[in-house]
Amino acid sequence: MNPGDSSVTAAESKQWLKQQKQHSEGLLSKGVALGCCHGILVIGQMALLAHMLDGAIFKQWGLHELAAYMWAMLAIILVRAALSYGSSRLCYRGAVAIKYQLRKDLLAKIFHLGPSFVAQKGSAESAQLLHQGVESLQDYYAGYLPAIAYCSVIPLAILAIVIPFDWGAALIFLCTAPFIPFFMIMIGKKAEALNHQHWAKLLRMSSHFLDIIQGLTQLKIFNASRQEIAAVASISDQYRRQTMSILKIAFLSSFFLEFLASVSIALVAVIMGFRLYYGEVDYLLALWVLLLAPEFYLPLRNLGTQYHAKMAGVSAAQDMIALYQDAAVSEQARESEITSGQPVGNENQAGPFNAPFDIHFDEVSFAYDKRDKALDKVTLSFDNKGLHAIVGPSGAGKSTLIETLMGFHQPQQGRVLINGVALEQGNRDAWLQHCGWIAQQGHIFYGELGFNVALSEQYNLAKIEQALCQAGLAEWVKSQPLGLNTQIGEAGAGLSGGQRQRLALARAFYHQPDVLILDEPSSHLDKDSEAAVLQAIKRYAEHHLVIVIAQRLHTVSQADCIYVIHQGRLQQQGSHSLLCQQPGLYQQMLHAGGRHE
Numbered sequence: 001m002n003p004g005d006s007s008v009t010a011a012e013s014k015q016w017l018k019q020q021k022q023h024s025e026g027l028l029s030k031g032v033a034l035g036c037c038h039g040i041l042v043i044g045q046m047a048l049l050a051h052m053l054d055g056a057i058f059k060q061w062g063l064h065e066l067a068a069y070m071w072a073m074l075a076i077i078l079v080r081a082a083l084s085y086g087s088s089r090l091c092y093r094g095a096v097a098i099k100y101q102l103r104k105d106l107l108a109k110i111f112h113l114g115p116s117f118v119a120q121k122g123s124a125e126s127a128q129l130l131h132q133g134v135e136s137l138q139d140y141y142a143g144y145l146p147a148i149a150y151c152s153v154i155p156l157a158i159l160a161i162v163i164p165f166d167w168g169a170a171l172i173f174l175c176t177a178p179f180i181p182f183f184m185i186m187i188g189k190k191a192e193a194l195n196h197q198h199w200a201k202l203l204r205m206s207s208h209f210l211d212i213i214q215g216l217t218q219l220k221i222f223n224a225s226r227q228e229i230a231a232v233a234s235i236s237d238q239y240r241r242q243t244m245s246i247l248k249i250a251f252l253s254s255f256f257l258e259f260l261a262s263v264s265i266a267l268v269a270v271i272m273g274f275r276l277y278y279g280e281v282d283y284l285l286a287l288w289v290l291l292l293a294p295e296f297y298l299p300l301r302n303l304g305t306q307y308h309a310k311m312a313g314v315s316a317a318q319d320m321i322a323l324y325q326d327a328a329v330s331e332q333a334r335e336s337e338i339t340s341g342q343p344v345g346n347e348n349q350a351g352p353f354n355a356p357f358d359i360h361f362d363e364v365s366f367a368y369d370k371r372d373k374a375l376d377k378v379t380l381s382f383d384n385k386g387l388h389a390i391v392g393p394s395g396a397g398k399s400t401l402i403e404t405l406m407g408f409h410q411p412q413q414g415r416v417l418i419n420g421v422a423l424e425q426g427n428r429d430a431w432l433q434h435c436g437w438i439a440q441q442g443h444i445f446y447g448e449l450g451f452n453v454a455l456s457e458q459y460n461l462a463k464i465e466q467a468l469c470q471a472g473l474a475e476w477v478k479s480q481p482l483g484l485n486t487q488i489g490e491a492g493a494g495l496s497g498g499q500r501q502r503l504a505l506a507r508a509f510y511h512q513p514d515v516l517i518l519d520e521p522s523s524h525l526d527k528d529s530e531a532a533v534l535q536a537i538k539r540y541a542e543h544h545l546v547i548v549i550a551q552r553l554h555t556v557s558q559a560d561c562i563y564v565i566h567q568g569r570l571q572q573q574g575s576h577s578l579l580c581q582q583p584g585l586y587q588q589m590l591h592a593g594g595r596h597e
C-alpha cells in the first residue's frame with residue numbers, strides 16, 4: 001500500500017483514534033475533568049471580579065469591604081492554576097501512555113507481517129509511521145480531544161448560569177456561538193485533504209532520504225550525486241509548497257476565528273451597553289456578562305488552534321489502521337489455513353514446536369506478486385541434525401526457500417512440515433524462537449560489542465567468550481582496549497566485512513538455536529579464517545541442524561546433504577562425492593569454479 005492511497009476513511013480514522021483513548025488508563029478523562037472544572041470556575045472568578053469593580057467604582061467600597069472578595073479571588077486563582085497544571089500534566093501523560101501502547105502494537109504488527117512486508121512498504125516509511133506518525137498523536141490527545149470536551153462543557157455551563165440572571169445576554173451568546181464551529185468545519189474539509197497529501201509526501205520524502213544516505217558511496221562513485229540532489233530538491237520543494245498551502249489555511253482560519261470571536265464579544269458589549277442605558281440590567285450584571293463573554297468564546301477559539309493537530313492525527317491514523325488491517329488479513333489467512341488444513345501427524349504438536357526438528361517440504365510452490373514461480377513443487381527433507389547445504393545459481397530460489405522455511409512466505413501450493421505439523425498450523429513466532437538466521441549481510445546494531453552478540457544488555461560472560469572463540473573473533477576482542485564494551489557504529493561501522501560476519505556468527509553460537517541457517521557464512525573471510533569458521537560450523541552441526549546457503553562449492557563439500565536448486569526446482573541432492581560423479585548442474589558449477597550465473 002502506498003501512503004496516501006489508503007482506503008481507510010477519515011470517519012473510520014476518527015472512530016479508531018477515539019477507541020485508542022482506552023490506553024490512557026483514565027489519565028486523559030481525569031485531565032479533561034480537571035480542565036472542565038478549571039473552565040467552569042472562571043464563572044465564579046468573573047462574578048467576584050464584577051462585584052469588586054462594582055463595589056470599588058460605583059459603591060465606593062473601602063479596602064475592608066473589598067478584602068473578603070480579594071481573598072476569595074486569590075483562592076480561586078490558586079485553585080484554577082493548580083487545576084490547569086494538573087489537567088495539562090494528566091492529558092500529557094495520557095497521550096504519552098497511548099503513544100507508548102500504539103508504538104508497541106504497531107511494532108508487534110510489523111514483526112508479525114515480517115521482513116517481506118517491510119521490504120514492500122519501505123523501511124523508511126515504516127520507521128516514519130512508528131516515529132513521526134505516532135508522535136503526531138501527542139497534540140491530538142493532549143490538545144485537540146480536551147479542547148473538544150471544553151467546547152461542549154464550558155460554554156454550556158456559562159449559558160446555564162447566565163440564563164436565570166439574564167436570558168437576553170444568554171440569547172446573544174447562543175446566536176453568535178455556532179458561527180465559529182460552522183466556519184471551522186467548512187475550512188476543515190479542505191484542510192483535511194491537503195493534510196493527508198502532506199503526510200503522504202512526508203513519507204515518500206523519508207524513503208528517498210534514507211535511500212540516498214544508504215547509497216551515498218555508490219552515488220559518489222558513479223557521479224550521480226548531482227541528479228539525486230536535484231531530485232531531493234524537487235521533492236523538498238513540493239513538500240514546502242504543500243506545507244505553505246496548509247499554513248495559509250491555518251493562518252486564514254485563525255484570523256477568521258479571532259475576527260468572529262472579537263465581533264461576537266463586541267456585539268455582546270454593544271447590546272449590553274444599550275440595555276444598561278435603557279435600564280434593563282444593572283451595572284453588576286452587565287459587567288459580569290461582559291467579563292464572561294471572552295471566556296465563553298475562548299474554548300471555541302482554542303479548538304480552532306488545535307484543529308491542525310486533529311488533521312495531522314487523522315492522516316497518520318489512516319496509515320496505522322491500514323497496517324492493522326494488513327496484519328489482521330495475514331492473521332485471518334493463517335487461521336483459515338489452520339481450520340481448513342488437514343491435520344498432519346500428531347495434532348497436539350500444532351502449538352509450540354519442540355526440538356529436535358525434522359523438516360519436510362512437501363511439493364512447495366511460491367511466486368512473488370505476479371512473478372514466475374520462485375519455488376516450484378520443491379520436495380525435500382532436512383534431518384534433525386547435521387550440515388545441509390543449498391546451492392544453486394543466482395536467482396535460483398535459495399533465499400526464498402529459507403524465508404518460506406521461516407514462515408515469511410506462505411506457500412501457494414504444498415506445505416512445510418515441521419515434525420509432521422504444517423508450519424502455518426503452528427505458531428510461527430514459537431517456531432522462529434528455535435531458528436537462528438545469519439544473512440549474508442548480518443545486521444549489526446548500534447551499541448556495544450557484548451550487546452551485539454547477546455542482543456541483550458545482560459549476558460553470560462563465559463558463554464559470550466566461547467561464542468567469540470568459535471567464531472574466531474576472541475583474539476580481536478581481547479586486543480580492543482574496551483573489550484566487550486567496544487562501541488560499534490550503526491550497521492557495523494568500524495568493523496571490516498569479515499569482522500561483521502564473525503560477529504554475526506558469534507551471535508548465532510551464543511544463542512545456540514536448534515536450527516541454524518547461514519547465508520554464505522564465509523564469503524568475507526580469508527582462507528585461514530574460513531577454514532576455522534567452517535570447522536566451528538561443522539562441530540555445531542554435530543548436535544544441531546545447520547542449513548547453509550552457498551555459491552562457493554568448496555565451503556559445502558563437507559555437508560551431509562547438498563540440495564541443488566535451479567529456477568525454483570530441486571534438481572539434485574546428495575553428498576559432495578555423489579554429486580561430483582553425477583552429470584548435472586553441480587558438476588557444471590564445480591567446473592565453473594563453484595559459481596554458475
Ligand SMILES: Nc1ncnc2c1ncn2[C@@H]1O[C@H](COP(=O)(O)OP(=O)(O)OP(=O)(O)O)[C@@H](O)[C@H]1O
Binds near residue numbers: 119392395396401
Ligand atoms: N521480494 C521479491 N519480489 C519479487 N521477486 C523476488 C523477490 N525476491 C526474490 N525475487 C525473485 O525470486 C527469484 C528467487 O530469488 P532468491 O532471492 O530466492 O534467489 P537466490 O537463489 O537466493 O539468489 P542469490 O543467490 O542471488 O541471492 C528471483 O527470480 C528473484 O528475482
